[in-house]
Amino acid sequence: MAGDPPHPEPARPSDLRGEAALLGRMLPHLRHGAEVEVGPGDDAAVVRLSSPRLVVTTDTLVEGHDFLPRATTARWIGRKAAVQNLADVAAMGARPTALVAAISAPAGTPAAVFEELTIGMTARAEADGASIVGGDLGRADRLTLTVTAMGALEEGQEPVLRSGGRPGDVLAIGTPRLGRSAAGLALVLGGRALVRTAAGTAPTVVLREIRDPSAAELVQWHDAPEPDLSLGWTGGRAAHAMMDLSDGLVRDGGRLARASQLVVDLDRDALAPDVGALADLAAELDADPWDWVLHGGEEHAMLAAFAPGEVPAGFRPVGRLRAAGADAPAVLLEGRAVAGEGFDHFA
Amino acid sequence: MAGDPPHPEPARPSDLRGEAALLGRMLPHLRHGAEVEVGPGDDAAVVRLSSPRLVVTTDTLVEGHDFLPRATTARWIGRKAAVQNLADVAAMGARPTALVAAISAPAGTPAAVFEELTIGMTARAEADGASIVGGDLGRADRLTLTVTAMGALEEGQEPVLRSGGRPGDVLAIGTPRLGRSAAGLALVLGGRALVRTAAGTAPTVVLREIRDPSAAELVQWHDAPEPDLSLGWTGGRAAHAMMDLSDGLVRDGGRLARASQLVVDLDRDALAPDVGALADLAAELDADPWDWVLHGGEEHAMLAAFAPGEVPAGFRPVGRLRAAGADAPAVLLEGRAVAGEGFDHFA
Numbered sequence: 001m002a003g004d005p006p007h008p009e010p011a012r013p014s015d016l017r018g019e020a021a022l023l024g025r026m027l028p029h030l031r032h033g034a035e036v037e038v039g040p041g042d043d044a045a046v047v048r049l050s051s052p053r054l055v056v057t058t059d060t061l062v063e064g065h066d067f068l069p070r071a072t073t074a075r076w077i078g079r080k081a082a083v084q085n086l087a088d089v090a091a092m093g094a095r096p097t098a099l100v101a102a103i104s105a106p107a108g109t110p111a112a113v114f115e116e117l118t119i120g121m122t123a124r125a126e127a128d129g130a131s132i133v134g135g136d137l138g139r140a141d142r143l144t145l146t147v148t149a150m151g152a153l154e155e156g157q158e159p160v161l162r163s164g165g166r167p168g169d170v171l172a173i174g175t176p177r178l179g180r181s182a183a184g185l186a187l188v189l190g191g192r193a194l195v196r197t198a199a200g201t202a203p204t205v206v207l208r209e210i211r212d213p214s215a216a217e218l219v220q221w222h223d224a225p226e227p228d229l230s231l232g233w234t235g236g237r238a239a240h241a242m243m244d245l246s247d248g249l250v251r252d253g254g255r256l257a258r259a260s261q262l263v264v265d266l267d268r269d270a271l272a273p274d275v276g277a278l279a280d281l282a283a284e285l286d287a288d289p290w291d292w293v294l295h296g297g298e299e300h301a302m303l304a305a306f307a308p309g310e311v312p313a314g315f316r317p318v319g320r321l322r323a324a325g326a327d328a329p330a331v332l333l334e335g336r337a338v339a340g341e342g343f344d345h346f347a
Numbered sequence: 348m349a350g351d352p353p354h355p356e357p358a359r360p361s362d363l364r365g366e367a368a369l370l371g372r373m374l375p376h377l378r379h380g381a382e383v384e385v386g387p388g389d390d391a392a393v394v395r396l397s398s399p400r401l402v403v404t405t406d407t408l409v410e411g412h413d414f415l416p417r418a419t420t421a422r423w424i425g426r427k428a429a430v431q432n433l434a435d436v437a438a439m440g441a442r443p444t445a446l447v448a449a450i451s452a453p454a455g456t457p458a459a460v461f462e463e464l465t466i467g468m469t470a471r472a473e474a475d476g477a478s479i480v481g482g483d484l485g486r487a488d489r490l491t492l493t494v495t496a497m498g499a500l501e502e503g504q505e506p507v508l509r510s511g512g513r514p515g516d517v518l519a520i521g522t523p524r525l526g527r528s529a530a531g532l533a534l535v536l537g538g539r540a541l542v543r544t545a546a547g548t549a550p551t552v553v554l555r556e557i558r559d560p561s562a563a564e565l566v567q568w569h570d571a572p573e574p575d576l577s578l579g580w581t582g583g584r585a586a587h588a589m590m591d592l593s594d595g596l597v598r599d600g601g602r603l604a605r606a607s608q609l610v611v612d613l614d615r616d617a618l619a620p621d622v623g624a625l626a627d628l629a630a631e632l633d634a635d636p637w638d639w640v641l642h643g644g645e646e647h648a649m650l651a652a653f654a655p656g657e658v659p660a661g662f663r664p665v666g667r668l669r670a671a672g673a674d675a676p677a678v679l680l681e682g683r684a685v686a687g688e689g690f691d692h693f694a
Binding site: 037038042043044045046047048049050051052053054055056057058059060062064065066087088089091092094098100101102104133134135136138139140141142144146148149150152153159161162163242243244 | 384385389390391392393394395396397398399400401402403404405406407409411412413434435436438439441445447448449451480481482483485486487488489491493495496497499500506508509510589590591
């Protein structure tokens with residue numbers, strides 16, 4: 001409610017060319033499964049879910065706050081917007097079925113941006129078996145993309161909540177490497193990486209005075225992480241508790257532990273390989289790779305609690321859940337408190 | 348992708364107070380029906396629909412583009428965001444069940460704004476039998492609110508599309524008055540109305556040199572229109588074609604007609620009372636009340652095509668669908684072409 005806004009554009013007679021032209025660039029990229037009864041173009045979409053137990057989540061990316069145009073591409077923004085929402089559905093133990101996308105953009109935004117966002121969203125959604133079934137186009141001062149993802153739980157299937165962890169459970173993460181997104185972000189924020197795009201060619205991550213050969217891949221991983229979300233609706237269904245890793249292992253692990261009225265004790269040895277893989281780059285940037293691994297967000301991998309001995313393939317143990325003592329912190333590393341619990345937009 | 352954005356805020360250790368405090372103001376206002384298995388607070392919500400045939404739509408309001416803070420209130424913005432999405436579900440012949448809301452706002456936005464948005468959304472959703480089941484909070488330079496609304500179609504029930512109109516059908520509108528939102532917008536854009544709010548009191552529409560006694564009500568109607576959406580999932584289910592009136596009678600009537608490969612001929616006499624009710628105010632503003640009635644958007648009333656003699660209660664006839672001749676315009680008024688077809692964000 002702050003600022004000094006201009007007048008909104010009044011409703012006025014005009015032709016249909018603007019929005020229709022954009023849709024003409026976007027809609028051909030959508031692929032619809034047989035479950036889509038009504039796709040884009042009417043007031044709402046109609047989609048047949050596998051059951052009436054809808055699972056739904058929504059999330060927004062805003063230019064300048066959630067991404068920097070000079071450090072990513074529209075296609076990667078689309079992939080990221082899809083993946084962070086698909087991950088929330090997967091984290092309930094459900095397979096995503098459908099997405100809707102609301103895109104607001106400044107006047108003069110090239111049609112190619114809308115098209116590339118669509119390609120990125122569609123590619124990631126399809127990889128997880130979901131279709132983009134509808135959306136909204138509007139104006140804003142900054143490119144803003146809100147995706148809502150939907151799936152269903154079968155009858156009799158319990159949603160996998162954050163609160164179901166039990167004392168003695170193994171905390172496990174559905175990714176072979178933690179901290180990549182944070183490392184990529186550090187490259188971007190340190191002014192050591194930007195992304196160049198040219199029509200018809202793959203985007204190029206341009207690095208400045210960086211020797212580590214994995215750096216470009218880390219920037220791309222930050223811009224469009226590619227977690228294996230199928231772990232949520234396959235092995236993850238056996239979890240006592242599950243969530244996706246949005247805000248870092250310490251903060252999200254703490255959320256799961258608190259929701260379960262437990263404490264999580266992280267295992268230093270289990271995380272050492274993740275830290276080791278980032279050590280050279282961290283030295284170049286004068287950063288602490290433990291900070292990236294413990295506190296780095298935007299991985300969107302599944303984080304879940306399993307009974308001991310029952311950690312399914314694709315997950316690897318990173319700690320243990322234990323009964324909480326009075327006034328104990330929710331997260332420990334080898335039995336000791338860990339500073340900081342991640343990111344808060346409004347703190 | 349334009350502009351000169353600042354660095355995004357890096358993921359960093361912080362406490363939980365900011366977002367948790369906002370949620371503490373917002374969540375107590377939500378009311379959940381028994382259909383909500385999992386509400387806000389986990390990765391995603393779980394909602395039991397009345398069938399697996401999901402109906403879904405999404406829409407965004409952006410400060411400065413879709414509303415002016417000085418001319419509305421956060422509660423009315425919430426109501427409008429809810430109603431425009433609920434209307435799209437209703438326009439398929441489905442009753443809405445659930446909403447999710449993604450709110451992005453500048454740093455320093457008062458918690459009361461988030462609370463009032465929630466109250467407004469909840470009140471309108473509840474009135475139509477729907478619950479707010481989840482959302483997302485984030486940062487943006489301008490207040491931005493994206494709502495996604497969901498409902499379900501029963502097995503065997505056909506969705507009411509825009510394309511089902513038949514020659515000879517009566518085009519009917521589910522509101523006793525057209526043009527109110529456009530008239531309210533004209534007051535705002537002409538600098539003749541603003542809205543004052545003070546804690547604990549009802550908002551006041553402050554008018555400048557306006558004599559028409561309906562003016563304040565028209566501004567409120569523009570800020571938060573209150574169409575009878577139940578017409579969509581009651582009488583509207585018998586319609587051959589239906590949509591909600593977002594962008595004006597001419598443009599939306601034209602869309603329905605084109606989707607049905609027909610022409611709509613609007614009835615001047617049927618619209619004359621709507622025009623008459625706005626004539627005094629239009630004279631004060633040196634405006635054409637026919638323009639408000641024919642082209643004014645943001646009413647969100649149901650617009651539907653029925654077999655002759657089968658227009659249900661709550662709808663009133665405003666025209667007829669006819670076979671389209673070669674190169675004929677999609678919308679006529681008493682057999683003559685009408686200039687302009689409404690509003691396009693990107694024209």
